[in-house]
Amino acid sequence: MIFVACVTNFEGVTVIATESLSKRFPRVTALDRLSVDVGPGVTGLVGANGAGKSTLIKILLGLSPASEGRAEVLGLDVASKGAAIRERVGYMPEHDCLPPDVSATEFVVHMARMSGLPPTAARERTADTLRHVGLYEERYRPIGGYSTGMKQRVKLAQALVHDPQLVFLDEPTNGLDPVGRDEMLGLIRRIHTDFGISVLVTSHLLGELERTCDHVVVVDGGKLLRSSSTTDFTQTTTTLAIEVTDTDAHPDGTRAVREALRARGVEVLDANSALPGAGHVLLLTAQGEETYDVVRDAVAELGLGLVRMEQRRHHISEVFTDSDAENDQQRKEAVGHGS
Numbered sequence: 001m002i003f004v005a006c007v008t009n010f011e012g013v014t015v016i017a018t019e020s021l022s023k024r025f026p027r028v029t030a031l032d033r034l035s036v037d038v039g040p041g042v043t044g045l046v047g048a049n050g051a052g053k054s055t056l057i058k059i060l061l062g063l064s065p066a067s068e069g070r071a072e073v074l075g076l077d078v079a080s081k082g083a084a085i086r087e088r089v090g091y092m093p094e095h096d097c098l099p100p101d102v103s104a105t106e107f108v109v110h111m112a113r114m115s116g117l118p119p120t121a122a123r124e125r126t127a128d129t130l131r132h133v134g135l136y137e138e139r140y141r142p143i144g145g146y147s148t149g150m151k152q153r154v155k156l157a158q159a160l161v162h163d164p165q166l167v168f169l170d171e172p173t174n175g176l177d178p179v180g181r182d183e184m185l186g187l188i189r190r191i192h193t194d195f196g197i198s199v200l201v202t203s204h205l206l207g208e209l210e211r212t213c214d215h216v217v218v219v220d221g222g223k224l225l226r227s228s229s230t231t232d233f234t235q236t237t238t239t240l241a242i243e244v245t246d247t248d249a250h251p252d253g254t255r256a257v258r259e260a261l262r263a264r265g266v267e268v269l270d271a272n273s274a275l276p277g278a279g280h281v282l283l284l285t286a287q288g289e290e291t292y293d294v295v296r297d298a299v300a301e302l303g304l305g306l307v308r309m310e311q312r313r314h315h316i317s318e319v320f321t322d323s324d325a326e327n328d329q330q331r332k333e334a335v336g337h338g339s
């Protein structure tokens with residue numbers, strides 16, 4: 001069964017399409033009429049804990065039925081083609097689910113055999129995949145003695161061993177230190193660039209997806225908040241950030257410039273003082289090229305040095321700012337009404 005979905009992704013092909021997909025548990029609505037299309041490449045599925053990410057993945061794998069709506073993965077209907085989807089899709093679950101008493105090699109060979117690979121091919125693919133994720137001599141030791149990072153690599157390897165077209169990675173950076181996190185994000189990127197496998201990766205950390213993903217889908221309280229290319233999220237704004245030096249004549253240069261600019265009719269915004277050093281940064285709305293000249297002249301007249309004048313870029317996290325209060329209310333209502 002094929003349903004018409006509006007294709008909005010960057011290469012014009014849809015690998016995942018959902019239409020008004022809902023999942024209701026007795027006390028909570030985990031997914032709420034979610035309609036989204038995902039194309040090839042690396043896509044981040046981002047949302048706070050409880051936003052509905054794992055629930056969506058389980059429905060897409062055909063492991064959990066939706067309450068309403070429908071979804072297709074690689075053109076296959078999740079309600080009736082779960083087994084065919086799981087043949088073509090790899091899945092790295094969020095939680096630790098590895099047997100402690102077997103080695104990575106034994107475990108991944110077993111998973112390859114479960115996926116239908118013959119014994120020799122299973123062993124060869126396992127060796128290749130474990131090398132790709134960076135597990136070498138350790139692959140013969142029992143998993144129980146592995147670090148969190150090594151366990152995450154084993155989970156990633158078993159998701160890749162049967163050469164899928166698409167992988168779902170549920171919070172693959174969970175529990176990793178910054179170095180381990182960077183290494184895992186690099187591996188994820190290479191899954192697509194080296195092997196052409198598309199990736200849907202979930203995270204509750206917004207920043208890391210900016211660097212890793214081509215496309216980002218943001219969910220909150222089971223609803224779609226936004227779906228767009230990463231570059232659209234991080235596009236430049238009309239806000240200019242200005243930083244100046246202090247002098248003996250103007251010990252608070254920032255304040256002097258703020259007053260000078262306001263006197264010239266330039267709208268100066270209040271910087272977010274919660275950020276370290278934010279008090280030394282002036283934010284103002286650029287009205288056009290002439291705003292740059294006004295700032296330059298004001299700083300020069302005061303005899304201050306201009307340290308920085310740059311257009312700010314959006315951060316993905318800003319997508320949450322406006323909707324937080326509304327969604328908190330919606331979450332409370334969902335729980336309260338036992339929907």
Ligand SMILES: Nc1ncnc2c1ncn2[C@@H]1O[C@H](COP(=O)(O)OP(=O)(O)OP(=O)(O)O)[C@@H](O)[C@H]1O
Pocket residue numbers: 025026028029030047048049050051052053054055056171
């Ligand atoms: N089997 C279930 N029974 C009842 N409620 C569930 C079940 N599975 C998930 N939920 C609830 O559905 C909501 C969404 O959960 P889900 O695990 O999909 O979120 P998530 O975005 O993956 O967050 P996390 O990373 O914390 O798992 C949560 O409120 C969760 O408690």
